Amino acid sequence: MNILIIDIDSLRPDHLGCYGYDRDTSPTIDAIAERGVRFDRCFVSDAPCLPSRTALATCRHGLNSGVVTHHGEGQRYDEPGNGHDPDADRMLAFRQLAENGIYTASVSQFTQRHLAYHFGASFQESIMPTATAGGPAIEDCSDVTPVAQSWLDRHADDDDWLLHVNYWDVHHPYLGIEDVVDSVRDSGSAPEWPDQAAIDDQQGMTGVRCADLWPSADQYGPDWLDFYDWPMPESITDRDDFEQLVDGYDASIRRVDGEIATLLETLERNGIREETAVIVTADHGEAFGEHGIYAEHAFPHPACQQVPLIVSWPGVTDDAEGEATDAQVYQFDLLPTICELADVPIPSGWDAEAFTPALSGDRFEGREFLVSGQGIYTFGRAVYRDQWMYVRLVHPGVFSYPGLYNDPDLPNDGLELLHDLEADPHMTRNLVASEPERTAEMRGLLDRWLVSQLSDEWHAQQPVESRGRDPLARTASTGPYLYADPDELLELYREHDRSDAQIEALTRTMAAFPRPTRNPSS
The missing domain is CATH 3.40.720.10 (Alkaline Phosphatase, subunit A)
Structure with a gap:
């Protein structure tokens, strides 16, 4: 065959x-x-x-x-393996x-x-x-x-x-x-x-490739925009912008x-x-x-x-x-x-x-549940079981979306999300606060999965400095900033008179997740 x-x-x-x-x-x-x-x-x-x-x-x-x-x-x-011999x-x-x-x-x-x-x-x-x-x-x-x-x-x-x-x-x-x-x-x-109401709700979030800011000549440079045969909107403010994408x-x-x-x-x-x-x-x-x-x-x-x-x-x-x-x-x-x-x-x-x-x-x-990792712009993992989806963000990057994450009124600083994909397929409502038992159940699935993976024989044989450590958590110390520099984005917000709320949200994220001094791409 x-x-x-x-x-x-x-x-x-x-x-x-x-x-x-x-x-x-x-x-x-x-x-x-x-x-x-x-x-x-x-x-x-x-x-x-x-x-x-x-x-x-x-x-x-x-x-x-x-x-x-x-x-x-x-x-x-x-x-995996030793010398010239693979495992x-x-x-x-x-x-x-x-x-x-x-x-x-x-x-x-x-x-x-x-x-x-x-x-x-x-x-x-x-x-x-x-x-x-x-x-x-x-x-x-x-x-x-x-x-x-x-x-x-x-x-x-x-x-x-x-x-x-x-x-x-x-x-x-x-x-x-x-x-x-x-x-x-x-x-x-x-x-x-x-729809237009959803797009309106998304205005004022922080981040790139979002409703408030897609490609910007200020951030990416005019050569980047010229590279696009198909015109790309600089922000998503209405259905026309969305349909263009x-x-x-x-x-x-x-x-x-x-x-x-x-x-x-x-x-x-x-x-x-x-x-x-x-x-x-x-x-x-x-x-x-x-x-x-x-x-x-x-x-x-x-x-x-x-x-x-x-x-x-x-x-x-x-x-x-x-x-x-x-x-x-x-x-x-x-x-x-x-x-x-x-x-x-x-x-x-x-x-x-x-x-x-x-x-x-x-x-x-099939599998009872799945765990899927995410490794650019944001760092985190989602757990999928039946109609439920649970997300734990290890690092939110430059993103904050009111009511969904990085919200101080939510548990764990809003770095957890729970969605019912049948009732809310577009994931517009975070149910962490209103569904504490379901959240605990899904959180436990992820915790036990992490422990079982990090406790296996292969991990036990790794060097002491990395043994039993999650590579996503290790990498999070440098931040998911390869494609979005938080300092540059903050400066761009100030230059273009973005709202005080956006500047405050991005500043709060940067304070909660300090950026290391070395270049993350090195």
């Missing part, structure tokens, strides 16, 4: 037709879902990009791999497949963009589609697809391979969408929420969907479509108003941590075509599932667990 994994950066599931979206963003992905199984409650174990793809490549929580953020100590992968119980996920007869390759700039050697090293063949990565030299989907096509053409007659193809285009800036944006707009309405995002999904169609046509042309499993997923999602954040992955909530997972596997999903499961799974549970289906041993040291029964429509309960 051959396996094609399509990994789309920043893709939230509820903007796909197969997940119920009103707009025609994803006809190709929807067709894949019709031939496979869709997971409606799939979350990454760690977000965003670097922690998420590290988890996929290691099948381990960031707590156990060391990678929980994009900078400082929290970006460094703790390679066979914690083998890199795609390397485990390679060692058991499946040829593995990846077409992605990710390894270079995030200096993540361990990700590229997980594959036998790691291909950068362009010569550069990061900054203004961002690869376009039109750069990626021809490289992936060429690989598929060369390996069409081979047996047992896995190709990972990474598209970055759904991540802002939204480039090259002029030919598709009108048709996407005309195909359906933008989401009804946030969503139109660019949705059109980017449609553009990538067309590239996926080209890959499937390549499989068809080579006569191997029916012997190739096709999987569509993402590294994280994107907020569009949740907790006041727009077009960014900055908070531990479903907008960032919930991802699509669609598996179409000939001979396995045939009896469950078009079905969906609401069983909770981690995205990295995909790898042991592939191992089971390919008759590859699953290392004992992985945190991931196979969801194979769900693919054939058999009874599958």
Whole structure:
């Protein structure tokens, strides 16, 4: 069996037709879902990009791999093993497949963009589609697809391979969408929420990529704004501003969907479509108003941590075509599932667990609860159980949103949140104060999970200075300031006569979470 994994950066599931979206963003992905199984409650174990793809490549929580953020100590992968010998119980996920007869390759700039050697090293063949990565030299989907096509053409007659193809285009800036944006707009309405009342409520919060301040020429510089083909609002003050962002995002999904169609046509042309499993997923999602954040992955909530997972596997999903499961799974549970289906041993040291029964429509309960970490702009973890979501912020970064967090009238300085996702899917009400028993229950789940993870044998063997310590908490000492400098933001607020309440809120946060003197990116 051959396996094609399509990994789309920043893709939230509820903007796909197969997940119920009103707009025609994803006809190709929807067709894949019709031939496979869709997971409606799939979350990454760690977000965003670097922690998420590290988890996929290691099948381990960031707590156990060391990678929980994009900078400082929290970006460094703790390679298990001794000298030149890796730990066979914690083998890199795609390397485990390679060692058991499946040829593995990846077409992605990710390894270079995030200096993540361990990700590229997980594959036998790691291909950068362009010569550069990061900054203004961002690869376009039109750069990626021809490289992936060429690989598929060369390996069409081979047996047992896995190709990972990474598209970055759904991540802002939204480039090259002029030919598709009108048709996407005309195909359906933008989401009804946030309505104007919600947008009005979000004015006055502190932070970047929020309703009060999105990209600003003062903060990011005119060159940054010029980089955006698609005009981006400097703040979100009304529905027009919101729809401008969503139109660019949705059109980017449609553009990538067309590239996926080209890959499937390549499989068809080579006569191997029916012997190739096709999987569509993402590294994280994107907020569009949740907790006041727009077009960014900055908070531990479903907008960032919930991802699509669609598996179409000939001979396995045939009896469950078009079905969906609401069983909770981690995205990295995909790898042991592939191992089971390919008759590859699953290392004992992985945190991931196979969801194979769900693919054939058999009874599958999924995980009782999930813990998902967040590692840029804010540091924290969310716990998902049934309809409940509990958040503990380790560090709020530069964000404060009245009534939700960093509110002195709430317990624990407002660094805890509780939401009922069925009654309040947009998470507008924090129930910590009104639901103390439920809060205690969810808090206990997270505490016990942390203790069990940090008490295992591997952690006990670590150096004394890091033994039993949470890498997210260690990294929080430098603050989640890689993309948002609190001093610069405070100065910007003063220069532009922002409200006394905003200046006071940001000053209070900076006092509660002092910034170290050294550069956090060093």
